Amino acid sequence: MMFIGPYKIGKAIGRGNFAVVRLAKHGIAKIKVAIKIIDKTRIDEENLQKIEREISILKTLDHPNIVKLYEIIRSERYIYIVTEYCGGGELYEYLIERGRVTEVEARRFFSEIVSAIDYLHENGIVHRDLKAENILLDKEKNHIKIIDFGFSNYQTSDSLLNTWCGSPPYAAPELLLGNVYDGKKADVWSLGVLLYILVTAGFPFPGDSVDKLKRAVLSGQVKIPYWVSVECSDLIKKMLVLNPKKRFSVKQVLSHRWMTAPHSARSASVILTKETFSPRTTSLLGNQSPRLDAAIMHYMQQHGKWTADQINEDVLKRDFESDIYATYELLCDKVRVSTNDANANCHEEYTRRGSRGSILSGKANVEDPKPLTISAHQLAQLGLSASPDCDSDDSSNSELYDDSPTGSMRNDRSAKGQIGLAINDQTYRGEQRRHTLCANENLITPEMLAQIPFTSNLHQAIMQQQTISALTRQLQPNAAGPSHAPMPGWYPTAIHGLPAGLSAVSTTDYTRMIPVPNNERRASAGETLLNQTLTPSTIEQLQQLVQQQPNENNDNVEEEGQGYLNKFGGKRNTVHGMSSTMIGPSNPVPRHAPYAKQNSGERRSSWASTTATVQQKSNLERLYKQATQAQDPAELLLLPQLQKEFQELLLFNGVASNSNHANNHQFDPTALNRFNCPRISITDEQNRQHSLAPCSSSFDPVSTFEKKANEVVFGQRPHTVIGFSTSVSGKSTPEQQVRNNGDEKVKSLVSTLSFTHVVDELKNSLNQLQIPFEESNEVVYMEHEMRRLSLPTGVEIGVAVLPPEQKSHIEFAILSSDSPTSELLCDELINRLRIIDPNSVTE
Numbered sequence: 042m043m044f045i046g047p048y049k050i051g052k053a054i055g056r057g058n059f060a061v062v063r064l065a066k067h068g069i070a071k072i073k074v075a076i077k078i079i080d081k082t083r084i085d086e087e088n089l090q091k092i093e094r095e096i097s098i099l100k101t102l103d104h105p106n107i108v109k110l111y112e113i114i115r116s117e118r119y120i121y122i123v124t125e126y127c128g129g130g131e132l133y134e135y136l137i138e139r140g141r142v143t144e145v146e147a148r149r150f151f152s153e154i155v156s157a158i159d160y161l162h163e164n165g166i167v168h169r170d171l172k173a174e175n176i177l178l179d180k181e182k183n184h185i186k187i188i189d190f191g192f193s194n195y196q197t198s199d200s201l202l203n204t205w206c207g208s209p210p211y212a213a214p215e216l217l218l219g220n221v222y223d224g225k226k227a228d229v230w231s232l233g234v235l236l237y238i239l240v241t242a243g244f245p246f247p248g249d250s251v252d253k254l255k256r257a258v259l260s261g262q263v264k265i266p267y268w269v270s271v272e273c274s275d276l277i278k279k280m281l282v283l284n285p286k287k288r289f290s291v292k293q294v295l296s297h298r299w300m301t302a303p304h305s306a307r308s309a310s311v312i313l314t315k316e317t318f319s320p321r322t323t324s325l326l327g328n329q330s331p332r333l334d335a336a337i338m339h340y341m342q343q344h345g346k347w348t349a350d351q352i353n354e355d356v357l358k359r360d361f362e363s364d365i366y367a368t369y370e371l372l373c374d375k376v377r378v379s380t381n382d383a384n385a386n387c388h389e390e391y392t393r394r395g396s397r398g399s400i401l402s403g404k405a406n407v408e409d410p411k412p413l414t415i416s417a418h419q420l421a422q423l424g425l426s427a428s429p430d431c432d433s434d435d436s437s438n439s440e441l442y443d444d445s446p447t448g449s450m451r452n453d454r455s456a457k458g459q460i461g462l463a464i465n466d467q468t469y470r471g472e473q474r475r476h477t478l479c480a481n482e483n484l485i486t487p488e489m490l491a492q493i494p495f496t497s498n499l500h501q502a503i504m505q506q507q508t509i510s511a512l513t514r515q516l517q518p519n520a521a522g523p524s525h526a527p528m529p530g531w532y533p534t535a536i537h538g539l540p541a542g543l544s545a546v547s548t549t550d551y552t553r554m555i556p557v558p559n560n561e562r563r564a565s566a567g568e569t570l571l572n573q574t575l576t577p578s579t580i581e582q583l584q585q586l587v588q589q590q591p592n593e594n595n596d597n598v599e600e601e602g603q604g605y606l607n608k609f610g611g612k613r614n615t616v617h618g619m620s621s622t623m624i625g626p627s628n629p630v631p632r633h634a635p636y637a638k639q640n641s642g643e644r645r646s647s648w649a650s651t652t653a654t655v656q657q658k659s660n661l662e663r664l665y666k667q668a669t670q671a672q673d674p675a676e677l678l679l680l681p682q683l684q685k686e687f688q689e690l691l692l693f694n695g696v697a698s699n700s701n702h703a704n705n706h707q708f709d710p711t712a713l714n715r716f717n718c719p720r721i722s723i724t725d726e727q728n729r730q731h732s733l734a735p736c737s738s739s740f741d742p743v744s745t746f747e748k749k750a751n752e753v754v755f756g757q758r759p760h761t762v763i764g765f766s767t768s769v770s771g772k773s774t775p776e777q778q779v780r781n782n783g784d785e786k787v788k789s790l791v792s793t794l795s796f797t798h799v800v801d802e803l804k805n806s807l808n809q810l811q812i813p814f815e816e817s818n819e820v821v822y823m824e825h826e827m828r829r830l831s832l833p834t835g836v837e838i839g840v841a842v843l844p845p846e847q848k849s850h851i852e853f854a855i856l857s858s859d860s861p862t863s864e865l866l867c868d869e870l871i872n873r874l875r876i877i878d879p880n881s882v883t884e
């Protein structure tokens with residue numbers, strides 16, 4: 042078992058360019074954390090500076106949608122960045138697994154992302170590496186947590202940046218061009234890409250190299266699929282504006298009508314505004330020093346063996362390099378989570394805070410930093426017994442372990458705190474003294490106070506008490522007595538935006554007045570004032586809190602979090618510098634939803650040729666006859682040979698057909714592998730005879746082979762014949778017959794684009810999909826000229842301009858109705874047309 046300080050180290054849950062991220066669990070608070078471990082010997086000075094900047098920025102941040110920093114641990118070789126653990130994985134994985142999300146869900150996620158970026162920009166910070174891999178989800182996959190501030194930087198309002206960084210698919214055009222740039226506007230571009238990805242599960246700009254991507258981005262065109270609402274498209278387009286000066290700012294994004302559209306009841310609760318929080322340092326660096334929670338302090342004194350002064354000092358200083366501060370924060374979070382309604386979470390807490398007016402701040406909807414309203418009975422028993430987690434001294438086989446910081450490696454605080462950054466430190470395990478405390482005063486939060494009528498006696502009594510305690514503190518600022526009286530319910534994390542003077546409010550929780558058992562109190566040194574808030578009954582209750590909290594008590598950090606790397610084969614890393622050839626994720630999000638599940642067994646593009654050589658045909662025919670006339674099923678073994686012949690035929694025709702195709706399309710047979718296509722095309726001989734398929738013959742070995750293969754592979758024969766009529770009259774077409782039969786295998790689209798435009802776009806799409814086609818335009822359909830594209834996949838596409846609309850009428854006839862390939866292909870082509878023609882109508 043491996044420890045870094047008080048953290049029991051588990052499996053790797055992520056990897057970056059220079060870091061490995063591991064799951065860990067805090068020995069005292071029993072909270073899971075993520076530890077980013079940076080090996081200093083593997084990075085150069087420049088990157089070390091980058092990491093230091095990331096740390097210094099993280100220290101200043103405090104937003105519910107930004108990963109929370111707990112502690113920085115340094116050793117000679119490693120830097121350990123301890124942050125909150127986001128158990129829901131990356132947004133990227135989420136989209137890969139589920140495909141695009143509904144706009145309601147997209148709005149909920151995106152609102153949180155934008156809220157966090159707004160918060161950063163408000164504080165003069167730009168992220169510069171926004172991407173779906175750097176956006177994590179909480180355990181319930183409800184809320185966003187932005188991570189990876191490795192490229193973040195400070196930017197004053199009028200300054201420009203010049204370091205090229207980020208991930209190409211998300212990079213703004215000015216970055217791709219290598220210009221100086223406004224980091225905030227570059228972030229907005231990435232936000233545009235993110236929103237596009239959310240609602241389409243694809244990237245807005247295609248390109249498998251930086252050059253291609255650059256060309257696509259600089260074309261200034263983004264094709265938005267038809268299913269995206271007009272409002273959402275509008276917002277995406279306003280974020281993906283080439284000219285950064287004309288591009289939306291984050292504020293404009295926030296006030297766009299798509300963002301302000303009604304959220305679902307649940308999502309409404311997560312909309313956060315800048316007033317809802319502020320950097321912790323702001324509140325803490327003010328003159329009004331917040332006061333620490335007495336119960337937690339007391340508990341820490343007992344279990345960490347720190348003195349009250351040490352705790353006060355480190356916590357108020359927000360010393361991230363101190364295990365004292367981290368322990369305090371973690372314990373606060375532990376209690377906060379448990380205090381909330383079982384189904385609520387801290388985000389809703391934020392909202393509840395934000396949604397109420399505050400007498401104290403005098404503002405409506407302004408952060409009324411709701412304390413955790415943890416009454417004594419909830420707080421006092423954060424006392425943990427000796428943790429079995431920490432009992433192992435298995436330090437021999439771990440590189441990390443060997444180089445883990447020891448108490449001596451830590452700054453002064455660790456020595457003072459004694460909580461055991463040393464791996465073998467026994468100080469936080471072993472026997473712990475748990476004092477029973479007693480309270481004669483419960484808690485009231487400022488929020489509750491705000492709801493008590495100003496003029497009421499109760500309010501005045503509380504305020505009076507507040508004044509007295511404030512005065513007491515002023516008179517005895519350093520006394521270990523009354524001036525250190527606890528401010529139950531207030532934590533650094535809850536103090537954000539604390540209105541001046543609030544720290545002096547004496548608190549009594551009238552809602553949590555439960556009978557307090559009058560157990561014997563065993564006082565300990567330095568707790569003279571804690572007795573006001575802590576009750577004997579709390580010991581057991583809080584013990585339960587820590588020991589019984591679902592999931593949190595699961596020590597199995599090794600097992601958890603293993604999924605990410607195993608499943609997705611690693612992290613898509615951020616690149617730095619124009620020279621990189623890397624482009625986007627190694628598992629690129631497919632561009633359009635129909636292809637979102639690249640490995641789906643259902644999706645089969647097919648490749649058949651109608652132009653086999655005579656020799657190939659006869660060879661196939663012979664093999665086919667042998668196979669089909671075989672009495673013995675074993676002779677079906679001939680099929681692999683047939684398959685091989687067929688593949689050769691495909692390759693032959695793939696190369697040979699280059700010159701035959703429109704636009705001199707370069708057909709690359711290796712594309713078959715890329716598209717994961719089986720070499721089977723499902724067509725029907727009869728169909729070929731009676732429909733328009735060119736090069737039909739009475740015996741088409743290719744199609745008969747396919748038919749046989751179809752039987753073998755799919756266990757059924759293709760049977761339905763759907764197709765356009767060749768007849769000039771257009772009567773009694775197979776298509777009509779099918780329709781009469783109630784079968785809807787002809788998909789139609791009426792486009793507002795011109796006939797030529799539609800045909801060109803279809804041909805482009807087919808070329809992009811690397812599907813060969815035959816084009817003919819002599820056909821007349823319902824007395825109108827019709828362009829026909831015949832595909833070897835069993836799809837016939839007819840395009841005509843029909844009165845009275847004079848719009849392009851496109852029909853996709855599926856010749857083999859049971860071919861999933863044909864269905865998917867038609868859908869894909871229709872989707873592509875809709876992207877360029879959102880006003881088109883499906884019939």
Ligand SMILES: Nc1ncnc2c1ncn2[C@@H]1O[C@H](COP(=O)(O)OP(=O)(O)OP(=O)(O)O)[C@@H](O)[C@H]1O
Pocket residue numbers: 054055056057058059060062075077108124125126127128131174175177188189190191605612613614615
């Ligand atoms: N707090 C966390 N909770 C859960 N997983 C995390 C957390 N922090 C990081 N990870 C995982 O580890 C991965 C790498 O983390 P991070 O992006 O911070 O590393 P990096 O070295 O900065 O990466 P890059 O090289 O892309 O910049 C993340 O993509 C994520 O999957």
